[in-house]
Amino acid sequence: MPKQINDLFNTQTSMRKQPRHIYTVSELTQDIKLVLENTLGEVWVEGEVSNFRPAASGHFYFTLKDEAAVLTAVMFSRANKGIKFKIENGLKLICFGSITVYGPRGQYQIIVEKMEPEGIGARQLAFEQLKNRLFKEGLFDPAAKKPLPLMPFRVGVVTSSSSAAIRDILQILKKGASCADVVIRPVRVQGESAAQEIALGVNEFNQFQQVDVIIVSRGGGSTEDLWSFNEEVVARAIYNSGIPTISAVGHQINVTLSDLVADVFVETPSAAAKIIVDKKNALLADLDSHRQNLASSFSEIIYYLHNQLITLRHMLKSPLDRLIEKEQFIDELATVLHSNVRHYLNITQEQTRALIEKLEALSPLAILSRGYSLSLLMPEQAIIKDVAKLKTGDLVKTFLGKGAFLSAVQEVIKDERKAEF
Amino acid sequence: MREKQSFEEDIKRLQKIVEELTGGKLTLGESLKKYEEGIKLAQECSAMLNAARRKVELLIKKDGKYSLEKFDDSESQGAQGN
Structure with missing residues (x-):
């Protein structure tokens, strides 16, 4: 590879015919950028994460390192959104991305597109993919779940x-x-x-x-x-x-x-x-409560019917009861009436006796028995109260305490004093 | 399987009887009948649940036919959960 780069440099220098070419920093950086990006392009690289800094923009900045070297890495937010695991310093990663040069810092870096944890990473990734696929297919859908049998x-x-x-x-x-x-x-x-x-x-x-x-x-x-x-x-x-x-x-x-x-x-x-x-256990408890419900419902029914029976019996009995009540009432009335009558009668009797006594006291016969006499003018039998009604020769019937006698008037004495005994 | 089906049916029937009896719209004769049936069902179902007649078997498929073989689970008595 160094040979290839040398060749490139050689071609470029030979194209410029001057023996001494002076680059500006930008020009040189631009050339480095071209060389690096064209020759390396997209790569897989493994290393340990360090200096991990997630930015507010959502981009990840970190370095990948091993025992001898360090590589600056950036993962833009559009690329890191789908990552299922958490990135931490010390984590060993396999990253896929492209090598670029960042001029303002004079740094080369890797723009990471994908990453996996080292080891089971690929399998895990496959698993996540499968899980997503099955999820979309509806295999985890709660609506598709069957209820377990009762027992x-x-x-x-x-x-x-x-x-x-x-x-x-x-x-x-x-x-x-x-x-x-x-x-x-x-x-x-x-x-x-x-x-x-x-x-x-x-x-x-x-x-x-x-x-x-x-x-x-x-x-x-x-x-x-x-x-x-x-x-x-x-x-x-x-x-x-x-x-x-x-x-x-x-x-x-x-x-x-x-x-x-x-x-x-x-x-x-x-x-x-x-x-x-x-x-x-839940079924046994249910069965127990069913049994209790049955028993209590049934005894409720019995109790209800029993009550109804009592009510009905009351309703049947009541005319008789009422008759007896009436009879009792009548009896009571009768008793009261009876005693009232007796009382009244007693009072009347008393009064009668008193009257009779009074009457007896007033009876002329009683007076006569004390020595008085009663004379009636005959034949009219009119009680003689005044001698003026008498004349000589009148027939007079005189009642004594015992017996009576007829007499004729010999003389009428009109002067009361002369009549004194 | 038949056991299980009749069990579920029995439980359903029992629930219905309890509802009917609780509803209190039955004659005395009907109530007595339902009560007796319900108690009988409850006892039968409880007996099924309390039964200790379990078998442990292995499902074997040979030449496309299924058969059950006894499985010796005596070690499960003294087994430790590892």
Whole structure:
């Protein structure tokens, strides 16, 4: 390469026929720019990030370095927008861009167009691309998710039959939901063919049909270990499953494509088994409350009917009751009346007796018994109160205390004094 | 599968019975019938959930046919979560 540059210089100097050419700084920089940009153009370069300075404009300024050299780098905002990971000093990057010369500073630099973290960078990038594609296709759409059955009595598990994952699942189901049968479709969960096997396992359960739910599972591991669950073939098998799926991959919060596609996703195999245990317990509690509701509703009905019966019986009884009431009232009235009458009668009797006594006292006979007498002029039988009504010879009937006698008037004595005894 | 279907149906039926009985628009005879049916369903469903008759099997495909083989999970009893 130095040879090539020398050639270029040589051509240029030879074209100018003067033995001594003096450049201005701008001219020289312009020539350097031409040489660098034309010969190197677009390059891939790897190095460690240092002096990272994101600017307010959104452009990234940093340097890439290794043990022996430093390269100034710029990444404009239009290019760095799509970067999924965070850039930090010390991060090893693979950058793609073009070498340019920045005259005002007399600096050459790389204008970075793309960057990846070194190591799994390319794979990660591919993963992000796949994820975006599947997302756009609607594979993660919540509307496409199927509800789990009310109670999965038969659980299909796609996992390694010797893994900690299956042991955890079996143990928890045995303890918490021993009503659930488990069918294991053993697969490799790691390595080259793992993704194909996992996908096939899911498909086979769908052909076999006789499970209520499929758990796709693997215990914890590195991102690399879990990678099979990020493969498109696995994501599509889970998406196409007619049987509801639970994805339970890993022991940390590393979300795989399998998690995003499955109907339900949990962080660990144990958590998948716990879903089933929880369903069972919730159902048992529901059944309990149903039973209580039935009992209380039924006793309410009985109570209501009982009350109604009592009301009806009251309504039936009441005419009789009212009659009795009336009778009672009448009886009471009668009693009152009776005593009133008696009282009245008593009073009357008393009065009568008094009257009679009075009458008796006034009776002429009583007076006569005391020695008085009563004379009637006969034959008229008129009581003689005045001698003026008498004349000699009149017939007089005189009543005494005992008996009576007739007499004739011998002489009428008109002078009262003469009549004194 | 048949079990599961009848289970879901039973639960649905039970929910309906509870609603009907709570609604209180039934005659005494109907109520008694529904009550008895509901209690029976609830007991049957509970019994299914409380059953301890689980099997653990392996799904095997041979010559395009599926079969189930017993899986020895005795080690899961003493297994540690690793």
